[in-house]
Amino acid sequence: MLRRLPGTEIDNTVSTTPATVVFRPVVVPTPAIFVIVVWLWRTVAGLVRMVVRHPVACALVAGTGWLYSASEWLIVAAAWLAVVFAMVAWVLWSPRTWGRFVGWPLVSWARLVWVYRRRWRAVVAVTGLGRAVQGRWYGPDLVRVRCDAWSDRIRVRMLEGQSTQEWTDRADNLAHGFKARSCRVTVPRPGWVELVIPRGDVLADVVSVQPVPAVRVDAVAIGLREDGGPFKLKVHGTHVLIAGATGAGKGSFLWGIVRGLLPAAQAGVAQLWALDPKRMELAYGRGVFHAYASTAEECAELLEEAVRVMHERADRYAGVRRDHEATVTDPFIAVIVDEVAFLTAYQTDRGLKQRIAAALATLTTQGRAVGVGVIAALQDPRKEVLSLRNLFPDRIALRLDEAEQVDMVLGDGARDRGALADQIPRSESDPSVGAGEAYVRLENAPQPIRVRAAYVSNAEIKEMEAAFSMGES
Numbered sequence: 001m002l003r004r005l006p007g008t009e010i011d012n013t014v015s016t017t018p019a020t021v022v023f024r025p026v027v028v029p030t031p032a033i034f035v036i037v038v039w040l041w042r043t044v045a046g047l048v049r050m051v052v053r054h055p056v057a058c059a060l061v062a063g064t065g066w067l068y069s070a071s072e073w074l075i076v077a078a079a080w081l082a083v084v085f086a087m088v089a090w091v092l093w094s095p096r097t098w099g100r101f102v103g104w105p106l107v108s109w110a111r112l113v114w115v116y117r118r119r120w121r122a123v124v125a126v127t128g129l130g131r132a133v134q135g136r137w138y139g140p141d142l143v144r145v146r147c148d149a150w151s152d153r154i155r156v157r158m159l160e161g162q163s164t165q166e167w168t169d170r171a172d173n174l175a176h177g178f179k180a181r182s183c184r185v186t187v188p189r190p191g192w193v194e195l196v197i198p199r200g201d202v203l204a205d206v207v208s209v210q211p212v213p214a215v216r217v218d219a220v221a222i223g224l225r226e227d228g229g230p231f232k233l234k235v236h237g238t239h240v241l242i243a244g245a246t247g248a249g250k251g252s253f254l255w256g257i258v259r260g261l262l263p264a265a266q267a268g269v270a271q272l273w274a275l276d277p278k279r280m281e282l283a284y285g286r287g288v289f290h291a292y293a294s295t296a297e298e299c300a301e302l303l304e305e306a307v308r309v310m311h312e313r314a315d316r317y318a319g320v321r322r323d324h325e326a327t328v329t330d331p332f333i334a335v336i337v338d339e340v341a342f343l344t345a346y347q348t349d350r351g352l353k354q355r356i357a358a359a360l361a362t363l364t365t366q367g368r369a370v371g372v373g374v375i376a377a378l379q380d381p382r383k384e385v386l387s388l389r390n391l392f393p394d395r396i397a398l399r400l401d402e403a404e405q406v407d408m409v410l411g412d413g414a415r416d417r418g419a420l421a422d423q424i425p426r427s428e429s430d431p432s433v434g435a436g437e438a439y440v441r442l443e444n445a446p447q448p449i450r451v452r453a454a455y456v457s458n459a460e461i462k463e464m465e466a467a468f469s470m471g472e473s
Ligand SMILES: Nc1ncnc2c1ncn2[C@@H]1O[C@H](COP(=O)(O)OP(=O)(O)OP(=O)(O)O)[C@@H](O)[C@H]1O
Pocket: 206, 207, 244, 245, 246, 247, 248, 249, 250, 251, 252, 379, 431, 432, 433, 435, 436, 437, 452, 453, 454, 455, 456
C-alpha cells in the first residue's frame, strides 16, 4: 500500500509465457486503519492539487454550489450570465491575457484529457518507454500539458534511471502515437523531459519579405520561426554556415541577409563583399556589393584583402578595445560566399586552394571581434564540412539529402534534438514546397529551432539593386 516505486504502475502482470516465470507477490494483510488513512490522505492531497492547478474552475463550481444552496436557480442563472458577459468583455478588451489565463488553460486541459491521457498508456507500451520490474509494469508519469498557439508541451517524469536518449530515439514514434507531425524532446530538469508537439504549421506557406528595415548590423530579419514569431539572425560578431541540397533555398538566406544589411551599407556602417564562384546567385544583384569576386584567383585576393583589414584593425584595437562597433571608419564587413566548396573541396589549383583555406580559417577564427564576419553557403555537406563546420559558431541546415548530413552540419546530436532537415518536404512540381525551411543551431543554444526564410524573388533583388546600388564593384 505505502509503496515507493519508480513511476506509475501500469499493470500487475502475474501470468506469462511458458518461457518466463513470474511469481505472484506475497500478500501481507494490512490493518484497515492504514488503508483508510492512506485513502483519506490521497483524497485530501488530490483535492488540494486540483484547487492549486485549476483555481478558476474550482471557484466557479464551488461558487455555483454555494449560490444554489443559499438562493434559487434564477440567481444562479443570472450569476452565470454575468460570468459569460465578463468573459466576452475580457476577450474583447485583452485577448492575450484572456488566452493566457482562461483560453489556453482550457485547451490544455481538454487536450490532456482527450488526446494525451487517452493514448498515453498505449503509446508508452508500444514505444517501449515503460518497464517491467518484478512482474509489474511501470510507465513514466504524464504530469501536465501546456498549450499555446503553435504547440503542446507535455511534461513527463521519467522512470528512475531512464535516459533522455531513450526518449529522443523514440521521438518519431511519439509523434505518430499522438498523430502529430513531429515531436521534439527537451530536458527542463534532471529526471524530467518535455515533449514539444507542434499543432499546425505556420511555415507551410511561403513567407513574404518584410519592407527593408532600418539601419542595423546586429540581427537581420530573415523570416518566421516555427512558433510564428519573427526569425532574426545575428550576423555581426559571428560567422554563419548555411548548408542545403540543391533547390533547398540557400538563396533566400543569402539575399535575406543582404537585404537586412543594405540600409547599414548605404549609411556606410556595413560593407557587403561577395564571393560568387558559381556566378549563378550573387551575380544577379551584383550592384549592391562593395566588392565582388567570381574566379578562384579573385576570390583568394578578396579573402586576403579581408584578412589584411582584419589584421590592421587588430593592430589598432590591441590594448584599446575588445570588441567592434560598426562605424563609418570601421564598418562591419560581411564576407558572403556562395558555394564555398567550389573554393575549397572542388578547387583543382592547389596553391589557390591553400591560400583560400588559410584566409577563410584566419577570418573565421579571428575576424568576429574586429567586425569581419563570414557567411558561407554550401551545397554538399560531405565536402570538407567537418574541417569548416567548427569555424562557424552559427549553422543553418536547409533540406538535406541524408539523415547523417544533419549532424555533419549542425553538430553531433542535433538530429536527435529534433533537427529533421532530411525530412523537409520537396515536390517535383512545386519548387516552393519546403524551400527556405531550415533548422538553425546558434552558438549559445544547442536546441535547434525550425524557421523559414522569406522568399526574396528576382524582382525584389532587382528592386534592391536599383535602390541601394553601390556603384561599380
Ligand atoms: N524561402 C522560400 N520560400 C519559397 N520558395 C522558395 C524559397 N527559397 C527558394 N524558393 C524556391 O526554390 C527555388 C530554388 O531556390 P534557390 O535557388 O534559392 O535554391 P538553392 O538552395 O540556392 O539551390 P542551388 O544550390 O541549386 O542554387 C526557387 O526558384 C524558388 O522557387
